[in-house]
Ligand SMILES: NC(=O)C1=CN([C@@H]2O[C@H](COP(=O)(O)OP(=O)(O)OC[C@H]3O[C@@H](n4cnc5c(N)ncnc54)[C@H](O)[C@@H]3O)[C@@H](O)[C@H]2O)C=CC1
């Protein structure tokens with residue numbers, strides 16, 4: 001039979017670790033893919049590509065602890081899709097990291113990178129560890145051993161890790177150094193989010209929060225919400241939530257509630273965000289901040305606010321709390337914070353959700369700038385970086401908004417339409433055979 005673009009794809013059962021029936025983050029991602037499939041036209045023929053990570057590596061990471069015992073940690077690196085370029089995505093150190101989670105995070109990277117049109121596929125990594133239980137020496141040994149274990153998969157033109165939850169510039173510096181020692185040449189472009197003195201980019205630390213703020217401002221203009229005086233609630237006050245909170249406060253919004261792993265705080269008049277950031281830097285969390293009152297964790301979701309920014313972990317907005325949310329707009333700083341059921345509840349209530357795959361793409365956009373600067377060994381000013389970041393975020397968001405209007409779909413489905421078409425078109429053009 002001669003093949004056309006309309007030739008159906010033979011259906012093969014998914015491998016067991018890709019089982020869509022479980023409720024983990026990977027299952028949520030698969031539901032999102034199912035929602036976009038009707039809008040893919042002839043490219044729907046390739047949609048299975050999105051349901052199967054290209055490559056999964058699970059590694060044992062043994063280290064000697066300070067007390068002389070040998071501890072083993074489980075590490076992962078998943079390359080979800082490489083059709084548009086090398087893998088790109090962060091590394092998470094957290095006690096609850098699972099393969100399902102890293103698979104989903106890597107897939108959301110594919111979608112996000114395509115949504116802002118940076119020339120990458122999607123990847124993600126992680127270690128199942130609570131880094132707060134380790135000394136600095138143990139953390140360095142863990143990072144270096146993990147980097148060696150995934151060394152076969154990463155590289156400046158293969159797959160480029162970056163920071164995510166509980167990882168930062170110091171960890172990227174150790175990763176860069178280990179990879180460089182193992183390959184025999186300094187290779188700054190193997191990771192992004194490095195310290196500026198080691199080939200890092202100005203503006204990368206704040207980039208994700210700046211992107212969250214930028215799309216928030218664009219959506220506010222389009223939906224008639226005034227940022228001046230708007231009440232903002234933020235879950236997670238680390239790299240992403242802390243920067244986004246700071247930028248909204250500087251623009252005249254009131255940060256009225258903040259939740260992190262140390263508790264929830266509330267001040268209806270708005271907090272002094274600079275003072276809160278100093279408190280977090282000293283104490284490790286928002287708990288005990290003198291400029292606000294303690295609040296029950298559950299009450300965070302029903303707090304009186306206009307903008308809610310989840311900037312912590314997945315699945316935080318779910319069917320149990322979505323109905324209580326009073327915000328007019330949810331800006332997803334975190335990856336995967338809203339389950340599909342919660343998405344539907346929010347949509348029915350008229351809450352505008354700016355999805356992770358566009359809203360938190362500022363980080364990877366400046367990672368792309370860092371990678372380009374490393375290749376050319378020519379570094380840009382912070383103003384140039386921020387201006388380019390804002391332009392890319394505004395243009396990408398405007399494109400997604402137009403698709404949402406055209407198809408009368410949520411911004412999440414619209415972003416998936418834009419991104420999945422780009423990914424699958426690249427796949428189709430490249431073909432299947434070597
Ligand atoms: N760092 C980056 O450039 C990017 C990060 N993201 C996503 O943003 C989210 C936050 O990442 P970062 O700010 O980088 O991490 P981070 O490690 O700097 O901060 C994480 C924050 O989440 C809080 N948190 C952890 N567990 C919590 C819980 N159970 N309840 C409430 N708060 C909790 C922590 O206390 C901390 O404030 C993650 O979903 C990450 O994947 C997305 C794009 C880029």
Ligand SMILES: O=C(O)CCC(=O)C(=O)O
Pocket residue numbers: 088089090091112160161162163164192193335360361363364365367
């Ligand atoms: O900067 C990067 O390469 C990726 C950041 C990341 O992990 C994310 O966007 O979720």
